[in-house]
Amino acid sequence: MHEHRTATIYERLKYGQGSGSLIVEDLNCTGTEDDLDECESFPWFENSSQPPCNNHLYDVGINCRPKTPIRLVNGTKATNYSGRVEIEYEGEWGPICDMSFDANDAKVICRMLGYNTESASYHGNAYYGTGNSRAIVSNLYCLGHEQDISECNAGYTWSQIHPHCSAVNNLAVQCNTPVRVNNAWTLYLGVVEVYIRGSWRGGSGSI
Template sequence: LLSSADSVRLLGGTGLCSGRLEVNSDPSDPSWSSVCEADFDQQDAQVVCRQLGCGAPSVLQGALYGEREAPMGTKEFQCGGHESALLDCSSASERSTCSPGTAVSLTCSEPGGVQLVGGESRCAGELEVEHQGEWRPVYFNSLWTLKAAGVACRELDCGSAVSVGERSESPGRSVWRIRSDCVESGSPLRECAAAAHYSFFFLNLTCSDKLFQPNISVSSSMYGVSGPQQQGFQLLH
């Protein structure tokens, strides 16, 4: 099998964590292929960024870092967002070519040791922390208050914590336990990770960047300010 370093790469960006995505999905074939934008989503991007040792994905679009010469097409990957490598994801049949301008370019955040995965945006999802060179989910317990979770939101540049919850999964996985006294002292989360153990319960977190974004619209027939909406406040004039 190919190692992680051998199966995906980002080229043409500013460093290891950004560029045009290329995949080598066949260990017997030395050639690399692009991935079509229509066949790639946020969960796939989370896996690639994790595989490269980078932070959470921040920009995902076609041809941001240029196109490559043929072959343009590769498999459609169907990741859940928790896999450690893109080739661990299930994949659909081969795709022959991508339309011009639609080969995936990806920008991951620089390694920071904290990311949220599996949510609707980079500011929501299951909290994962990189400690001792390994990404693992964080064990959920009653010590995770909104105040404590706010540390993760700030490290992600995602504002403050809006909700903290538990997500269960069977079978369980190895997790990091975060020491609450360490978090309260202001230390980075990755420095507060204690010995790992096996659990079925993981911390799910939503930060404020996902909610309450201003949504301003104009109407000639209505005056006033409406109440809070799911995505923010709507101003009517």
């Protein structure tokens, strides 16, 4: 009797359920093989899977592009912390459409760039100008903890972009921490506040 190895929550159903007959089960590759049929597994044949793997609740997904080339363009000149988001696909750099974009998506993009995620914010409507090519991804949906946007779901990717996305929908992010002086007593004195996790926070001080 063969043993079942359960896929982690990350692997299982990450890209939804498949359809049709379940064939491959208990796949055990060493990583050196050139083809799946060189790996050990339960014998392959139509409907060969046994409980609990005989339904699509255990369908496994895989991400073959773990690091997406990404850059910020046309943002703050003094730093690289903000700008229009562009990613590379098939040798071409293109923007992300701002449709359905939110703070969780911005966090992932800032994390990919090695920047602070606590103050991650975003701007739509081509805030930092428009790119020279069509959008590559639209309707991005990240939970906020992912290391790369390739781990996130997206309604439209690569060649299938939302029909209403245009150059005016180019997305921009800001990864630096905004600072302000609030309740200033004079031009030079006041309460220093920083924008963290969606709100301004700080304490008394002077600059």
